[in-house]
Amino acid sequence: MFNKYIKTAIITMRGKTNGGIIYLFPNVIMNLMYLLPLMFLWRVLAGQGVEVGMSLEQMLSYTYMNALLYPMLVVQTFLSRWNYEGQAISLFARPVPVFGQVISQTVGEWLPMLEVYSLPLLIIAPFAGIIIIPATPWFFLSLFLCVSLGFAIDFIFACVTVRLRGMAWLSHAIKMAVMSLFSGTIIPFKLLPFGLTAFFEYQPFGSLGGAPLSLFVGTTEPLRIISIQLFWNVTLWFVAIIWFKKSKERQVSYGG
Amino acid sequence: MVANRRTAGRNSAVSATCESFQGKKNGGTKRPRFTMFLHILSLYKLYLKMDLAWLFRDAKTAILMIIADVLSNLSAVTGIFLLAWRFDGIGGMSRHEVLFMLAYSTILTGIFQTFFCGGNTAHISRVIGRGQLEHAFIQPLPLPVQWLTSGFIPLSGSSNLISGIVIMAVAVNQLDLVLPWWWVFSLVLNLIITTSLILAQSYLSASLAFYAPVQAEEISSIVIDEFGYIGTFPLSGMPKALQITLITIIPTGLLAWFPTLALFGKPPFGFSAWYPLLFAIILWVIALFFFKKGLNHYVKKGINRYHPMGHRR
Numbered sequence: 001m002f003n004k005y006i007k008t009a010i011i012t013m014r015g016k017t018n019g020g021i022i023y024l025f026p027n028v029i030m031n032l033m034y035l036l037p038l039m040f041l042w043r044v045l046a047g048q049g050v051e052v053g054m055s056l057e058q059m060l061s062y063t064y065m066n067a068l069l070y071p072m073l074v075v076q077t078f079l080s081r082w083n084y085e086g087q088a089i090s091l092f093a094r095p096v097p098v099f100g101q102v103i104s105q106t107v108g109e110w111l112p113m114l115e116v117y118s119l120p121l122l123i124i125a126p127f128a129g130i131i132i133i134p135a136t137p138w139f140f141l142s143l144f145l146c147v148s149l150g151f152a153i154d155f156i157f158a159c160v161t162v163r164l165r166g167m168a169w170l171s172h173a174i175k176m177a178v179m180s181l182f183s184g185t186i187i188p189f190k191l192l193p194f195g196l197t198a199f200f201e202y203q204p205f206g207s208l209g210g211a212p213l214s215l216f217v218g219t220t221e222p223l224r225i226i227s228i229q230l231f232w233n234v235t236l237w238f239v240a241i242i243w244f245k246k247s248k249e250r251q252v253s254y255g256g
Numbered sequence: 257m258v259a260n261r262r263t264a265g266r267n268s269a270v271s272a273t274c275e276s277f278q279g280k281k282n283g284g285t286k287r288p289r290f291t292m293f294l295h296i297l298s299l300y301k302l303y304l305k306m307d308l309a310w311l312f313r314d315a316k317t318a319i320l321m322i323i324a325d326v327l328s329n330l331s332a333v334t335g336i337f338l339l340a341w342r343f344d345g346i347g348g349m350s351r352h353e354v355l356f357m358l359a360y361s362t363i364l365t366g367i368f369q370t371f372f373c374g375g376n377t378a379h380i381s382r383v384i385g386r387g388q389l390e391h392a393f394i395q396p397l398p399l400p401v402q403w404l405t406s407g408f409i410p411l412s413g414s415s416n417l418i419s420g421i422v423i424m425a426v427a428v429n430q431l432d433l434v435l436p437w438w439w440v441f442s443l444v445l446n447l448i449i450t451t452s453l454i455l456a457q458s459y460l461s462a463s464l465a466f467y468a469p470v471q472a473e474e475i476s477s478i479v480i481d482e483f484g485y486i487g488t489f490p491l492s493g494m495p496k497a498l499q500i501t502l503i504t505i506i507p508t509g510l511l512a513w514f515p516t517l518a519l520f521g522k523p524p525f526g527f528s529a530w531y532p533l534l535f536a537i538i539l540w541v542i543a544l545f546f547f548k549k550g551l552n553h554y555v556k557k558g559i560n561r562y563h564p565m566g567h568r569r
Contacts, residue, residue, distance in 0.1 A: 030482050037489045044347040044493035177327035187335040193342040
Protein backbone atom coordinates (compact mmCIF):
# COMPACT_ATOMS: atom_id res chain seq x y z
CA MET A 1 0.00 0.00 0.00
CA PHE A 2 2.78 2.40 0.93
CA ASN A 3 5.17 1.21 -1.76
CA LYS A 4 3.96 3.71 -4.37
CA TYR A 5 4.40 6.58 -1.92
CA ILE A 6 7.89 5.44 -0.96
CA LYS A 7 8.82 5.22 -4.66
CA THR A 8 7.41 8.71 -5.26
CA ALA A 9 9.46 10.07 -2.34
CA ILE A 10 12.61 8.41 -3.70
CA ILE A 11 12.04 9.82 -7.20
CA THR A 12 11.56 13.32 -5.74
CA MET A 13 14.66 12.95 -3.59
CA ARG A 14 16.70 12.01 -6.66
CA GLY A 15 15.18 14.93 -8.54
CA LYS A 16 16.55 17.32 -5.90
CA THR A 17 20.07 16.11 -6.49
CA ASN A 18 19.98 15.53 -10.25
CA GLY A 19 22.18 18.55 -10.89
CA GLY A 20 24.68 17.35 -8.29
CA ILE A 21 24.84 17.67 -4.54
CA ILE A 22 26.77 20.94 -4.94
CA TYR A 23 23.51 22.84 -5.51
CA LEU A 24 22.45 22.02 -1.95
CA PHE A 25 25.41 23.83 -0.42
CA PRO A 26 24.08 27.39 -0.81
CA ASN A 27 21.11 26.28 1.31
CA VAL A 28 23.45 24.71 3.85
CA ILE A 29 25.48 27.92 4.07
CA MET A 30 22.37 30.08 4.42
CA ASN A 31 21.03 27.82 7.17
CA LEU A 32 24.31 27.98 9.06
CA MET A 33 24.44 31.75 8.65
CA TYR A 34 21.00 31.93 10.15
CA LEU A 35 21.78 29.53 12.99
CA LEU A 36 25.03 31.05 14.26
CA PRO A 37 23.87 34.60 15.11
CA LEU A 38 20.77 33.20 16.82
CA MET A 39 22.88 30.86 18.97
CA PHE A 40 25.07 33.78 20.01
CA LEU A 41 22.00 35.94 20.63
CA TRP A 42 20.85 33.44 23.28
CA ARG A 43 24.28 33.59 24.90
CA VAL A 44 24.09 37.38 25.02
CA LEU A 45 20.58 37.31 26.49
CA ALA A 46 21.45 34.61 29.01
CA GLY A 47 24.41 36.74 30.10
CA GLN A 48 22.04 39.57 31.01
CA GLY A 49 20.83 37.55 34.00
CA VAL A 50 17.07 37.91 33.50
CA GLU A 51 15.11 34.93 34.86
CA VAL A 52 12.86 33.63 32.07
CA GLY A 53 12.31 29.99 32.99
CA MET A 54 14.74 28.63 30.41
CA SER A 55 18.41 27.86 30.88
CA LEU A 56 21.03 28.73 28.25
CA GLU A 57 21.40 25.01 27.42
CA GLN A 58 17.67 24.76 26.79
CA MET A 59 17.66 27.85 24.56
CA LEU A 60 20.60 26.55 22.53
CA SER A 61 19.11 23.08 22.14
CA TYR A 62 15.76 24.58 21.15
CA THR A 63 17.31 26.65 18.35
CA TYR A 64 19.68 23.90 17.28
CA MET A 65 16.92 21.28 16.99
CA ASN A 66 14.80 23.80 15.13
CA ALA A 67 17.62 24.20 12.59
CA LEU A 68 17.95 20.43 12.25
CA LEU A 69 14.26 19.66 11.86
CA TYR A 70 13.05 22.90 10.27
CA PRO A 71 11.39 21.42 7.14
CA MET A 72 9.27 19.20 9.38
CA LEU A 73 8.45 21.84 11.98
CA VAL A 74 6.90 24.25 9.48
CA VAL A 75 5.81 22.16 6.53
CA GLN A 76 5.89 23.82 3.13
CA THR A 77 4.69 21.78 0.21
CA PHE A 78 4.94 22.66 -3.47
CA LEU A 79 1.18 22.73 -3.94
CA SER A 80 0.65 26.51 -3.95
CA ARG A 81 3.65 27.02 -6.24
CA TRP A 82 2.42 24.34 -8.63
CA ASN A 83 -0.96 25.96 -8.68
CA TYR A 84 0.64 29.25 -9.77
CA GLU A 85 2.81 27.49 -12.34
CA GLY A 86 -0.11 25.52 -13.74
CA GLN A 87 1.35 22.15 -12.78
CA ALA A 88 -1.09 21.24 -10.01
CA ILE A 89 -3.52 19.91 -12.58
CA SER A 90 -1.07 17.09 -13.39
CA LEU A 91 -1.59 15.70 -9.87
CA PHE A 92 -5.12 14.76 -10.84
CA ALA A 93 -3.98 12.82 -13.89
CA ARG A 94 -2.05 10.25 -11.85
CA PRO A 95 -3.51 7.06 -10.36
CA VAL A 96 -2.61 8.06 -6.79
CA PRO A 97 -4.59 10.28 -4.36
CA VAL A 98 -3.53 13.94 -4.48
CA PHE A 99 -2.95 14.19 -0.71
CA GLY A 100 -0.69 11.15 -0.81
CA GLN A 101 1.31 12.49 -3.76
CA VAL A 102 1.86 15.88 -2.16
CA ILE A 103 2.91 14.37 1.16
CA SER A 104 5.27 11.79 -0.35
CA GLN A 105 6.87 14.29 -2.74
CA THR A 106 7.35 16.79 0.09
CA VAL A 107 8.97 14.15 2.30
CA GLY A 108 11.21 13.24 -0.65
CA GLU A 109 12.26 16.89 -0.94
CA TRP A 110 13.30 16.92 2.74
CA LEU A 111 15.61 13.93 2.53
CA PRO A 112 18.69 15.40 0.77
CA MET A 113 18.96 18.34 3.21
CA LEU A 114 18.36 16.04 6.18
CA GLU A 115 21.27 13.98 4.96
CA VAL A 116 23.64 16.79 3.95
CA TYR A 117 22.82 19.32 6.65
CA SER A 118 20.86 17.88 9.57
CA LEU A 119 22.75 14.61 10.02
CA PRO A 120 26.25 16.19 10.24
CA LEU A 121 24.89 18.82 12.64
CA LEU A 122 23.36 16.09 14.77
CA ILE A 123 26.68 14.25 14.92
CA ILE A 124 28.67 17.32 16.00
CA ALA A 125 26.02 18.55 18.45
CA PRO A 126 27.40 16.84 21.58
CA PHE A 127 30.82 18.38 20.89
CA ALA A 128 29.19 21.82 20.83
CA GLY A 129 27.52 21.17 24.20
CA ILE A 130 24.07 20.72 22.67
CA ILE A 131 21.66 18.23 24.24
CA ILE A 132 20.35 15.86 21.54
CA ILE A 133 18.31 13.55 23.76
CA PRO A 134 14.71 14.73 24.25
CA ALA A 135 13.60 15.51 27.79
CA THR A 136 10.54 13.32 27.27
CA PRO A 137 9.64 10.53 24.80
CA TRP A 138 6.36 12.39 24.15
CA PHE A 139 8.48 14.56 21.87
CA PHE A 140 8.24 11.96 19.08
CA LEU A 141 4.44 11.83 19.15
CA SER A 142 4.36 15.62 19.30
CA LEU A 143 6.68 15.83 16.29
CA PHE A 144 4.42 13.49 14.32
CA LEU A 145 1.37 15.59 15.19
CA CYS A 146 3.29 18.74 14.27
CA VAL A 147 4.16 17.36 10.81
CA SER A 148 0.60 16.17 10.28
CA LEU A 149 -0.82 19.57 11.26
CA GLY A 150 1.77 21.28 9.04
CA PHE A 151 0.41 19.42 6.00
CA ALA A 152 -3.19 20.26 6.94
CA ILE A 153 -2.31 23.98 7.23
CA ASP A 154 -0.41 23.90 3.96
CA PHE A 155 -3.40 22.34 2.18
CA ILE A 156 -5.58 25.09 3.62
CA PHE A 157 -3.19 27.74 2.28
CA ALA A 158 -3.21 25.96 -1.10
CA CYS A 159 -6.99 26.44 -1.09
CA VAL A 160 -6.39 30.13 -0.28
CA THR A 161 -4.11 30.28 -3.35
CA VAL A 162 -6.85 28.77 -5.50
CA ARG A 163 -9.35 31.31 -4.15
CA LEU A 164 -6.86 34.10 -4.88
CA ARG A 165 -6.73 32.97 -8.51
CA GLY A 166 -3.29 31.39 -8.25
CA MET A 167 -1.52 34.19 -6.35
CA ALA A 168 0.94 31.84 -4.71
CA TRP A 169 3.25 34.64 -3.62
CA LEU A 170 0.50 36.35 -1.65
CA SER A 171 -0.60 33.24 0.23
CA HIS A 172 3.05 32.27 0.80
CA ALA A 173 3.88 35.72 2.24
CA ILE A 174 0.90 35.64 4.60
CA LYS A 175 1.65 32.07 5.63
CA MET A 176 5.32 32.71 6.36
CA ALA A 177 4.57 35.95 8.20
CA VAL A 178 2.15 34.11 10.47
CA MET A 179 4.38 31.06 10.87
CA SER A 180 7.58 32.91 11.70
CA LEU A 181 6.03 34.52 14.76
CA PHE A 182 3.19 32.23 15.79
CA SER A 183 4.78 28.80 15.29
CA GLY A 184 7.35 29.37 18.04
CA THR A 185 10.18 27.92 15.98
CA ILE A 186 12.37 31.03 16.18
CA ILE A 187 11.45 32.56 19.53
CA PRO A 188 10.38 30.06 22.22
CA PHE A 189 6.96 30.95 23.63
CA LYS A 190 8.45 30.77 27.13
CA LEU A 191 10.53 33.88 26.38
CA LEU A 192 7.63 36.09 25.33
CA PRO A 193 6.67 39.05 27.53
CA PHE A 194 3.23 40.39 28.60
CA GLY A 195 1.95 36.89 29.52
CA LEU A 196 1.71 35.94 25.83
CA THR A 197 3.02 32.40 26.44
CA ALA A 198 -0.38 30.79 27.13
CA PHE A 199 -2.06 32.53 24.19
CA PHE A 200 0.67 31.42 21.78
CA GLU A 201 0.51 27.82 23.00
CA TYR A 202 -3.25 27.54 22.43
CA GLN A 203 -3.53 29.11 18.97
CA PRO A 204 -3.35 26.60 16.05
CA PHE A 205 0.11 27.56 14.79
CA GLY A 206 1.50 27.01 18.29
CA SER A 207 0.96 23.27 17.76
CA LEU A 208 3.53 23.34 14.95
CA GLY A 209 7.27 23.62 15.71
CA GLY A 210 6.94 25.29 19.11
CA ALA A 211 5.11 22.29 20.61
CA PRO A 212 7.66 19.51 19.94
CA LEU A 213 10.59 21.82 20.59
CA SER A 214 9.29 22.84 24.00
CA LEU A 215 8.79 19.15 24.83
CA PHE A 216 12.29 18.39 23.57
CA VAL A 217 13.86 20.83 26.03
CA GLY A 218 11.32 20.02 28.75
CA THR A 219 9.81 23.45 29.33
CA THR A 220 6.17 22.44 29.11
CA GLU A 221 3.78 19.75 30.22
CA PRO A 222 3.43 16.92 27.61
CA LEU A 223 -0.19 15.85 27.98
CA ARG A 224 -1.58 19.39 27.76
CA ILE A 225 0.48 20.21 24.64
CA ILE A 226 -0.37 16.92 22.92
CA SER A 227 -4.08 17.38 23.68
CA ILE A 228 -3.96 20.80 22.02
CA GLN A 229 -2.12 19.33 19.03
CA LEU A 230 -4.70 16.55 18.69
CA PHE A 231 -7.54 19.06 18.80
CA TRP A 232 -6.03 21.22 16.05
CA ASN A 233 -5.15 18.18 13.93
CA VAL A 234 -8.74 16.92 13.93
CA THR A 235 -10.20 20.38 13.34
CA LEU A 236 -7.82 21.58 10.62
CA TRP A 237 -7.66 18.29 8.72
CA PHE A 238 -11.46 18.36 8.58
CA VAL A 239 -11.32 21.92 7.19
CA ALA A 240 -8.50 21.04 4.76
CA ILE A 241 -10.26 17.98 3.29
CA ILE A 242 -13.62 19.71 2.85
CA TRP A 243 -12.13 22.94 1.47
CA PHE A 244 -9.72 21.17 -0.86
CA LYS A 245 -12.60 19.11 -2.27
CA LYS A 246 -14.53 22.30 -2.93
CA SER A 247 -11.49 24.07 -4.42
CA LYS A 248 -10.60 21.36 -6.94
CA GLU A 249 -12.85 22.63 -9.68
CA ARG A 250 -11.84 26.24 -9.14
CA GLN A 251 -8.27 25.57 -10.16
CA VAL A 252 -6.96 27.29 -13.25
CA SER A 253 -3.96 26.12 -15.24
CA TYR A 254 -2.26 28.71 -17.36
CA GLY A 255 1.41 28.49 -16.40
CA GLY A 256 4.18 30.82 -17.57
CA MET B 257 8.96 41.07 -0.75
CA VAL B 258 6.83 42.44 -3.53
CA ALA B 259 7.44 40.39 -6.61
CA ASN B 260 6.02 38.99 -9.80
CA ARG B 261 3.56 41.79 -10.02
CA ARG B 262 2.15 43.53 -12.95
CA THR B 263 4.90 43.64 -15.54
CA ALA B 264 2.55 43.10 -18.43
CA GLY B 265 1.81 46.30 -20.25
CA ARG B 266 4.64 48.22 -18.69
CA ASN B 267 7.22 47.63 -21.37
CA SER B 268 4.95 48.88 -24.10
CA ALA B 269 4.13 51.92 -22.01
CA VAL B 270 7.82 52.61 -21.48
CA SER B 271 8.41 52.37 -25.21
CA ALA B 272 5.68 54.86 -25.83
CA THR B 273 7.23 57.22 -23.34
CA CYS B 274 10.62 56.82 -24.96
CA GLU B 275 9.20 57.59 -28.35
CA SER B 276 7.84 60.76 -26.93
CA PHE B 277 11.24 61.54 -25.40
CA GLN B 278 12.85 61.03 -28.76
CA GLY B 279 10.41 63.36 -30.42
CA LYS B 280 8.92 60.71 -32.69
CA LYS B 281 5.48 61.89 -31.75
CA ASN B 282 6.46 65.31 -33.05
CA GLY B 283 7.23 64.03 -36.49
CA GLY B 284 10.65 62.57 -35.66
CA THR B 285 12.53 65.63 -36.76
CA LYS B 286 13.10 67.49 -33.55
CA ARG B 287 13.85 65.65 -30.32
CA PRO B 288 13.28 67.38 -26.97
CA ARG B 289 16.51 67.73 -25.04
CA PHE B 290 15.66 66.43 -21.61
CA THR B 291 18.41 65.81 -19.17
CA MET B 292 18.78 62.28 -17.85
CA PHE B 293 17.45 63.44 -14.50
CA LEU B 294 14.23 64.75 -16.03
CA HIS B 295 14.05 61.64 -18.11
CA ILE B 296 14.11 59.48 -14.99
CA LEU B 297 11.57 61.70 -13.22
CA SER B 298 9.20 61.33 -16.17
CA LEU B 299 9.53 57.58 -16.00
CA TYR B 300 8.82 57.65 -12.26
CA LYS B 301 5.69 59.64 -13.02
CA LEU B 302 4.65 57.05 -15.56
CA TYR B 303 5.13 54.19 -13.12
CA LEU B 304 3.23 56.13 -10.46
CA LYS B 305 0.28 56.35 -12.85
CA MET B 306 0.48 52.64 -13.66
CA ASP B 307 0.64 51.75 -9.97
CA LEU B 308 -2.42 53.90 -9.35
CA ALA B 309 -4.22 52.22 -12.25
CA TRP B 310 -3.37 48.81 -10.80
CA LEU B 311 -4.76 49.83 -7.42
CA PHE B 312 -8.04 50.91 -8.99
CA ARG B 313 -8.25 47.96 -11.36
CA ASP B 314 -7.98 45.31 -8.66
CA ALA B 315 -8.30 47.06 -5.31
CA LYS B 316 -9.07 43.85 -3.38
CA THR B 317 -5.87 42.11 -4.48
CA ALA B 318 -3.87 45.31 -4.03
CA ILE B 319 -5.03 45.69 -0.44
CA LEU B 320 -4.26 42.03 0.28
CA MET B 321 -0.77 42.50 -1.19
CA ILE B 322 -0.17 45.56 0.98
CA ILE B 323 -1.38 43.74 4.10
CA ALA B 324 0.85 40.75 3.26
CA ASP B 325 3.86 43.06 2.87
CA VAL B 326 3.28 44.73 6.22
CA LEU B 327 2.57 41.44 8.00
CA SER B 328 5.63 39.84 6.50
CA ASN B 329 7.95 42.58 7.67
CA LEU B 330 6.34 43.22 11.05
CA SER B 331 6.46 39.54 11.97
CA ALA B 332 10.17 39.53 11.19
CA VAL B 333 10.88 42.44 13.54
CA THR B 334 8.30 41.74 16.26
CA GLY B 335 10.07 38.66 17.60
CA ILE B 336 13.31 40.55 18.22
CA PHE B 337 11.47 43.45 19.85
CA LEU B 338 9.56 41.13 22.18
CA LEU B 339 12.88 39.60 23.20
CA ALA B 340 14.37 43.05 23.78
CA TRP B 341 11.37 43.92 25.93
CA ARG B 342 11.54 40.73 28.00
CA PHE B 343 15.30 41.02 28.56
CA ASP B 344 15.27 44.80 29.00
CA GLY B 345 17.46 45.39 25.96
CA ILE B 346 19.96 43.28 24.07
CA GLY B 347 23.73 43.32 24.53
CA GLY B 348 23.98 46.90 25.80
CA MET B 349 21.33 48.28 23.46
CA SER B 350 18.25 49.51 25.29
CA ARG B 351 14.73 48.38 24.34
CA HIS B 352 14.09 51.53 22.37
CA GLU B 353 17.47 51.47 20.66
CA VAL B 354 16.54 47.98 19.45
CA LEU B 355 13.15 49.35 18.39
CA PHE B 356 14.93 52.12 16.47
CA MET B 357 17.09 49.51 14.74
CA LEU B 358 14.03 47.49 13.77
CA ALA B 359 12.33 50.67 12.53
CA TYR B 360 15.42 51.38 10.42
CA SER B 361 15.16 47.87 9.00
CA THR B 362 11.43 48.34 8.27
CA ILE B 363 12.04 51.69 6.52
CA LEU B 364 14.83 50.09 4.54
CA THR B 365 12.48 47.31 3.41
CA GLY B 366 9.91 49.98 2.55
CA ILE B 367 12.34 52.02 0.41
CA PHE B 368 13.55 48.86 -1.26
CA GLN B 369 10.00 47.76 -2.06
CA THR B 370 8.93 51.20 -3.23
CA PHE B 371 11.77 51.71 -5.68
CA PHE B 372 12.97 48.28 -6.74
CA CYS B 373 10.35 45.59 -6.28
CA GLY B 374 8.16 46.15 -9.32
CA GLY B 375 8.95 43.94 -12.30
CA ASN B 376 11.67 42.02 -10.42
CA THR B 377 14.25 44.78 -10.86
CA ALA B 378 15.82 43.94 -7.51
CA HIS B 379 15.21 40.20 -7.80
CA ILE B 380 17.13 40.33 -11.05
CA SER B 381 18.16 36.66 -11.01
CA ARG B 382 14.52 35.83 -11.83
CA VAL B 383 14.66 37.97 -14.96
CA ILE B 384 17.97 36.45 -16.01
CA GLY B 385 17.12 32.87 -15.07
CA ARG B 386 13.79 32.98 -16.86
CA GLY B 387 15.42 34.23 -20.04
CA GLN B 388 13.52 37.50 -19.87
CA LEU B 389 16.45 39.88 -20.20
CA GLU B 390 15.70 40.27 -23.90
CA HIS B 391 12.56 42.14 -22.90
CA ALA B 392 14.82 44.88 -21.61
CA PHE B 393 17.20 44.74 -24.60
CA ILE B 394 14.50 45.85 -27.02
CA GLN B 395 13.65 48.97 -25.03
CA PRO B 396 15.26 52.19 -26.30
CA LEU B 397 16.64 52.95 -22.85
CA PRO B 398 19.93 52.02 -21.20
CA LEU B 399 19.58 49.02 -18.87
CA PRO B 400 20.58 50.96 -15.71
CA VAL B 401 17.86 53.56 -16.40
CA GLN B 402 15.29 50.81 -16.88
CA TRP B 403 16.28 49.08 -13.66
CA LEU B 404 16.39 52.34 -11.75
CA THR B 405 12.85 53.25 -12.72
CA SER B 406 10.80 50.21 -13.69
CA GLY B 407 10.63 48.86 -10.14
CA PHE B 408 8.92 52.01 -8.82
CA ILE B 409 5.61 51.13 -7.09
CA PRO B 410 5.07 54.13 -4.79
CA LEU B 411 1.49 53.35 -3.79
CA SER B 412 1.35 49.59 -3.48
CA GLY B 413 4.95 49.24 -2.24
CA SER B 414 5.25 51.95 0.37
CA SER B 415 3.32 50.39 3.26
CA ASN B 416 6.47 49.32 5.09
CA LEU B 417 8.04 52.73 4.51
CA ILE B 418 5.09 54.38 6.26
CA SER B 419 4.88 51.86 9.10
CA GLY B 420 8.67 52.07 9.56
CA ILE B 421 8.54 55.86 9.85
CA VAL B 422 5.80 55.58 12.49
CA ILE B 423 7.81 53.02 14.49
CA MET B 424 10.94 55.17 14.22
CA ALA B 425 9.04 58.25 15.43
CA VAL B 426 7.90 56.26 18.49
CA ALA B 427 11.45 55.01 19.15
CA VAL B 428 13.02 58.48 18.80
CA ASN B 429 10.37 59.93 21.09
CA GLN B 430 11.02 57.27 23.74
CA LEU B 431 14.79 57.63 23.45
CA ASP B 432 14.54 61.32 24.30
CA LEU B 433 17.35 62.21 21.92
CA VAL B 434 18.56 65.72 21.20
CA LEU B 435 19.23 65.56 17.50
CA PRO B 436 21.27 68.05 15.46
CA TRP B 437 19.62 69.61 12.39
CA TRP B 438 21.59 67.47 9.97
CA TRP B 439 20.62 64.16 11.63
CA VAL B 440 17.67 63.52 9.30
CA PHE B 441 19.95 64.00 6.26
CA SER B 442 22.39 61.58 7.80
CA LEU B 443 19.54 59.08 8.29
CA VAL B 444 18.44 59.45 4.66
CA LEU B 445 22.02 59.08 3.40
CA ASN B 446 22.48 55.94 5.49
CA LEU B 447 19.26 54.49 4.11
CA ILE B 448 20.37 55.20 0.52
CA ILE B 449 23.73 53.52 1.17
CA THR B 450 22.09 50.50 2.81
CA THR B 451 19.61 50.14 -0.04
CA SER B 452 22.48 50.22 -2.53
CA LEU B 453 24.21 47.49 -0.49
CA ILE B 454 21.21 45.17 -0.79
CA LEU B 455 21.05 45.81 -4.53
CA ALA B 456 24.78 45.15 -4.94
CA GLN B 457 24.42 41.83 -3.08
CA SER B 458 21.48 40.90 -5.28
CA TYR B 459 23.22 41.78 -8.55
CA LEU B 460 26.44 40.09 -7.49
CA SER B 461 24.69 36.83 -6.61
CA ALA B 462 22.46 37.09 -9.71
CA SER B 463 25.57 36.87 -11.89
CA LEU B 464 25.40 33.12 -11.24
CA ALA B 465 22.04 32.96 -12.99
CA PHE B 466 23.74 33.72 -16.32
CA TYR B 467 25.54 30.37 -16.03
CA ALA B 468 22.98 28.27 -14.08
CA PRO B 469 19.59 29.81 -14.91
CA VAL B 470 17.38 27.14 -13.35
CA GLN B 471 19.35 26.57 -10.19
CA ALA B 472 20.10 30.26 -9.56
CA GLU B 473 16.76 31.71 -10.64
CA GLU B 474 15.79 32.53 -7.05
CA ILE B 475 19.25 33.37 -5.71
CA SER B 476 18.51 37.11 -5.50
CA SER B 477 15.42 36.42 -3.41
CA ILE B 478 17.34 34.14 -1.08
CA VAL B 479 20.12 36.68 -0.61
CA ILE B 480 17.71 39.60 -0.12
CA ASP B 481 15.31 37.80 2.20
CA GLU B 482 17.75 35.78 4.29
CA PHE B 483 20.34 38.55 4.61
CA GLY B 484 17.53 40.95 5.38
CA TYR B 485 16.23 38.73 8.16
CA ILE B 486 19.65 38.17 9.71
CA GLY B 487 20.11 41.94 9.39
CA THR B 488 17.42 42.45 12.05
CA PHE B 489 19.60 40.78 14.72
CA PRO B 490 21.26 43.26 17.09
CA LEU B 491 24.90 42.17 17.09
CA SER B 492 25.82 44.13 20.22
CA GLY B 493 27.30 41.87 22.87
CA MET B 494 28.13 39.10 20.40
CA PRO B 495 31.75 37.90 19.99
CA LYS B 496 33.92 40.37 18.09
CA ALA B 497 34.92 37.76 15.50
CA LEU B 498 31.25 37.25 14.61
CA GLN B 499 30.56 40.98 14.54
CA ILE B 500 33.51 41.59 12.21
CA THR B 501 32.46 38.70 9.96
CA LEU B 502 28.95 40.14 9.74
CA ILE B 503 30.13 43.59 8.70
CA THR B 504 32.74 42.38 6.20
CA ILE B 505 32.46 38.92 4.62
CA ILE B 506 28.67 38.56 5.13
CA PRO B 507 27.62 42.18 5.53
CA THR B 508 24.24 41.66 7.21
CA GLY B 509 25.40 43.80 10.12
CA LEU B 510 25.58 46.79 7.77
CA LEU B 511 21.87 46.57 6.98
CA ALA B 512 20.60 47.95 10.30
CA TRP B 513 22.91 47.36 13.27
CA PHE B 514 25.95 49.38 12.13
CA PRO B 515 23.96 52.33 10.72
CA THR B 516 21.84 52.48 13.90
CA LEU B 517 24.87 52.72 16.16
CA ALA B 518 26.51 55.19 13.75
CA LEU B 519 23.39 57.37 13.88
CA PHE B 520 23.63 57.33 17.69
CA GLY B 521 27.23 58.57 17.32
CA LYS B 522 28.86 55.33 18.47
CA PRO B 523 29.79 53.27 15.38
CA PRO B 524 31.09 49.76 16.25
CA PHE B 525 34.86 49.28 16.73
CA GLY B 526 35.30 53.05 16.40
CA PHE B 527 34.98 52.69 12.61
CA SER B 528 34.16 55.77 10.62
CA ALA B 529 30.46 56.31 9.98
CA TRP B 530 31.42 56.35 6.28
CA TYR B 531 32.47 52.70 6.39
CA PRO B 532 29.17 51.39 4.88
CA LEU B 533 29.63 53.81 1.95
CA LEU B 534 33.15 52.55 1.30
CA PHE B 535 31.92 48.97 1.57
CA ALA B 536 29.03 49.67 -0.83
CA ILE B 537 31.41 51.17 -3.42
CA ILE B 538 33.73 48.16 -3.26
CA LEU B 539 30.82 45.73 -3.43
CA TRP B 540 29.35 47.52 -6.45
CA VAL B 541 32.69 47.43 -8.27
CA ILE B 542 32.87 43.65 -7.70
CA ALA B 543 29.18 43.17 -8.57
CA LEU B 544 29.48 45.14 -11.82
CA PHE B 545 32.58 43.20 -12.85
CA PHE B 546 30.88 39.81 -12.43
CA PHE B 547 27.53 41.01 -13.76
CA LYS B 548 29.09 42.33 -16.98
CA LYS B 549 31.07 39.11 -17.35
CA GLY B 550 27.84 37.13 -16.98
CA LEU B 551 26.02 39.42 -19.39
CA ASN B 552 28.68 38.80 -22.04
CA HIS B 553 28.16 35.08 -21.55
CA TYR B 554 24.38 35.55 -21.81
CA VAL B 555 24.42 37.47 -25.09
CA LYS B 556 26.51 34.71 -26.67
CA LYS B 557 24.73 31.64 -25.24
CA GLY B 558 21.22 32.88 -24.39
CA ILE B 559 18.80 31.15 -22.05
CA ASN B 560 15.91 29.12 -23.40
CA ARG B 561 13.54 28.36 -20.56
CA TYR B 562 10.23 28.31 -22.39
CA HIS B 563 8.34 25.47 -24.02
CA PRO B 564 6.64 26.42 -27.29
CA MET B 565 3.32 26.38 -25.39
CA GLY B 566 4.55 29.03 -22.98
CA HIS B 567 5.35 27.02 -19.83
CA ARG B 568 8.78 27.32 -18.26
CA ARG B 569 11.10 24.34 -18.18
